[in-house]
Amino acid sequence: MQTNFTPEQLADPGIARANRILRSCVHCGFCTATCPSYQVLGDELDSPRGRIYLIKEMLESGRPADATVTKHIDRCLGCLACMTTCPSGVDYAHLVDHARAHIEKTYRRPWHERLLRGVLARVLPWPGRFRLALLAAKLARPFRRLVPDARLRAMLEMAPPRIPPVSRNDDPQVFPAEGARRKRVALMTGCAQRALNTDINDATIRLLRRLGCEVVIPEGMGCCGALTQHMGKEDAARAFAARNIRAFLAVEGLDAIVINTSGCGTTVKDYGHMFEGHQLAQEAARVAGLARDVTEVLADLGLPEGAPRGLRVAYHAACSLQHGQQIRAVPKDLLKRAGFEVVEPDDSHLCCGSAGTYNLLQPGISAELKRRKVATLEARAPDVIAAGNIGCMMQIGGGTAIPVVHTVELIDWASGGPRPPSLAAVAFAAISPE
Missing domain, CATH: 3.40.50 (Rossmann fold)
Structure with missing residues (x-):
């Protein structure tokens, strides 16, 4: 992609880095095939290629972000499936991070959005505050249908039925x-x-x-x-x-x-x-x-091989693991070695819609992605769903009656640990002794 930054602009390390990323894009559009937001919305500006054009124009012009750019960048999940797909190695992750920082510095959001984002930034990263917020959400959850704002309803629905005690x-x-x-x-x-x-x-x-x-x-x-x-x-x-x-x-x-x-x-x-x-x-x-x-x-430690446990596990590959860290086979191999039958859903490369705070900030798109992900997982008729990310576990668990556990919980159980508490009331065809 041709860029037209001035020498003065390129003196800024952030702009120079963005310029290198932009110039590596060859407009091929392969990324659109694996972009979850584009799959749901069908808008070119809600694809990585479309967002790259928006970012290029914004940064080259040196202008503040506007409502249009902000809307389409906000709709990006940051799942990084585009980076797995891209044949040119475009570093989209750092480009969109730069764009988000530019938006934060130059665009004044409506007051209610500023308030929502401020609350999330001051609550979610602090376990004590988050726990109090979950307790409040649990109390208000029966009245969620009376809440007109979809994002506030999403917050109330996020509260689990049981909030665990402090460990x-x-x-x-x-x-x-x-x-x-x-x-x-x-x-x-x-x-x-x-x-x-x-x-x-x-x-x-x-x-x-x-x-x-x-x-x-x-x-x-x-x-x-x-x-x-x-x-x-x-x-x-x-x-x-x-x-x-x-x-x-x-x-x-x-x-x-x-x-x-x-x-x-x-x-x-x-x-x-x-x-x-x-x-x-x-x-x-x-x-x-x-x-x-x-x-x-x-995998480095060498997990002992376990006996078959008669349990069919649908493995959900978290985007941050398969795309962000490029770790794909290892979790599945460990589960198989521990004695579980492992199956994967169709379109396993697509995001479940959790994506950090995305399910709270973009609840409509997130809900559709959850619906699609749950349908593909349930189609494999598993006894349990496993994932390696708490956000994915909460998102998927909110859309299915099938138990959702962390990969590590299953491996711990198979190698001598207790049965995962979320599976305590579930009867399986064949279970090895505790």
């Missing part, structure tokens, strides 16, 4: 390995996950310890920064990230930073880019280099 396993501490220590790892406990589902971290700690890992929960760790980054709030995202960088580097002798929420993993692995040109650049790159999805670590 002390998420407090700063060290869990010793069972038997000889093979690795020393830090576990990123997340933010929203700590309020929505504490079983995931509990299962992760048990499983890692059983396989010979000393598991450290670092002091001072918090949100990875993804939730604010995706809203264009760069400074807030860097503040969260800097806090984590310091927390992780304060732990000596780490072999890996284990992340069991793939959306967080994609962000932490990108810390080097986030801090490019900043004083924490070297430290950020070190943390990014240590970051591993939990399934990558389990």
Whole structure:
């Protein structure tokens, strides 16, 4: 793609980076075939190629963002399926991040949108605040049909039927390995996950310890920064990230930073880019280099082969895992090795519609993507659905009666841990003893 930035514009590192990305696009349109928002809306401007044109025009002209650009950039899920498809290697992820930051700095949204985004940025990354918000939403949920705003209804519907108690396993501490220590790892406990589902971290700690890992929960760790980054709030995202960088580097002798929420993993692995040109650049790159999805670590450790469990598992590939981190086969291979029958839905490359805060900010598009994803999963007649990201689990779980669990919960169960609590009341054809 030809660009026409001035030398003065290109002196800005952000514009220079955007220019390189824009020039790598060859207009082929392959990305439109795998873009979820384009599949739902059918508008070229709601495809990666269309958004690239909008971003190019906005940045070249040096003008503030307007309502049209903002609408179409807001409709992007950030699923990154376009990057998997793109034959030219267009770095769409960092281009759309730049556009979102430009929108945040130059466009004044209507007051109610500013209020909504401000509340999300101040609540979701903090487990205590999020838990209180969920309790309030649970109380108001019976009256959700009386709420005229679709986004507020989506917030009320997000509250799970049962809000888990606080887990002390998420407090700063060290869990010793069972038997000889093979690795020393830090576990990123997340933010929203700590309020929505504490079983995931509990299962992760048990499983890692059983396989010979000393598991450290670092002091001072918090949100990875993804939730604010995706809203264009760069400074807030860097503040969260800097806090984590310091927390992780304060732990000596780490072999890996284990992340069991793939959306967080994609962000932490990108810390080097986030801090490019900043004083924490070297430290950020070190943390990014240590970051591993939990399934990558389990594959390195060598999971023992399990006996067949008579359980049909539909595996949902989270976008942040299959597109953001390019991890596709490993989770399925681990589930099969643990003794589960694994099936995949049609169009497994398409997003479920969760995408961080997308299901709250764009509830109409999100609901249609959820409907399609649930239909393709249920078509495989599974006993259980597995995923590696809490957002996907909540999104899919809100549209089906089939139990939805984290991949790690199933592997923990198969290798000696307790049955996942969400499966406690479910009867299966063949179950190995606890």
